[in-house]
Amino acid sequence: MFIVPSEAGNKQEISNSISRFIHAFKVGSLLKKCNCKKEKGIPFMKLFTYILCNVFRDRSMYMQKKTGSFREDFSRNTYYRFLRSARSNSFIPINFSLLASSKEENILGEVKSYDRRSLAGKRRIMAQRKGTDVMIQLIDEAMKAGHKAGYVLFDSWFSNPHQIVEPKDKGLDTIAMVKISSRISYEFNGERRNIKQIYNSCKKRRGRSRYLLSVPVRVGQDKKDGHSVDAGIVCVRNRINRKDWLALVCTDMSLREEDIIRIYGKRWDIEVFFKTCKSFLNLGSEYHGLSYDALTAHVALVFTGYMLMSVAKRDDEDERTLGELFYFMVDEAADITFSQSMKILPDAMPASIRTVFQASEEQINTFMNDFISRLPEYMQKSLPADTAA
Structure with a gap:
């Protein structure tokens, strides 16, 4: 450390x-x-x-x-x-x-x-290459260097169909913010539609749901991208403007909508x-x-x-670096806290009653016996053995 x-x-x-x-x-x-x-x-x-x-x-x-x-x-x-x-x-x-x-x-x-x-x-x-092509090249170099990832996350600037299809061909699923554009279309119910048309043609979820809409589509075209891939589009409310909406696209069809939203939230780390x-x-x-x-x-x-700072912060503040010992320590700490609280309670409460109400010892014992008898059985067992019940 x-x-x-x-x-x-x-x-x-x-x-x-x-x-x-x-x-x-x-x-x-x-x-x-x-x-x-x-x-x-x-x-x-x-x-x-x-x-x-x-x-x-x-x-x-x-x-x-x-x-x-x-x-x-x-x-x-x-x-x-x-x-x-x-x-x-x-x-x-x-x-x-x-x-x-x-x-x-x-x-x-x-x-x-x-x-x-x-x-x-x-x-x-x-x-001097296009930024979207550089992104694919950087992914290739990272994989060749031995890095592994389950998902590629990027914002709407990179979310053209070609950039979604190509990582899938490399064995990587994509979760990206959909570009709200009438020029980009997806295959939906056998027709080519842009994201606005898809959103307007579908019924939205009501209430306090985390997302408004979830539909399966196919991304890419044979002529432009070589082939198309299955994907899901999830529409969510815009936190900044509740009347507006945002759309996420994911090529992993096994993911639940909540997981797509959660995993994409990790992209904020780069900001x-x-x-x-x-x-x-x-x-x-x-x-x-x-x-x-x-x-x-x-x-x-x-x-x-930045790497040096991240490692220093993790080693100095994050007890999870202890591995499995962290989980044993947390469980033990929780037990100790509960046990100590139950030991303090029989001492602190009579002292407060004695000071505030000027009660006699007989009155205090009567009160404590009644109070302890009303506690759940597991809490009574946690009290010191010499405590009146």
């Missing part, structure tokens, strides 16, 4: 926490697999650790040099060369891609040529993730250069910092 210190001035404790994180999860070995290694001079892990420490010290290299607190044995040029390195990739939780324009008039700065087989070249090729990265880890504000490789390195370092 380790804690990321909250005091920005405690440099040594911050460094020790990050070092334990790197050692525990073998970050160095993972970075080597991404071709992150030194060619000469300062060790790679020293620069990597220094940049992570800066995130939690809330003090940039510029401010350290300005205040005279910079004590590292490498120069500013070494620091920026590390961020600009085009021959290395950076360790990240799953994967990400910074999209860029393929039009020359929209490109700022000098355009360098890279070997298309290198990591830098592949990153640039991916950055919290981005908010945390922007507000606390300086995503997009710490580096303002035009180098695509430097921006990629900046985002990767921010994401690594």
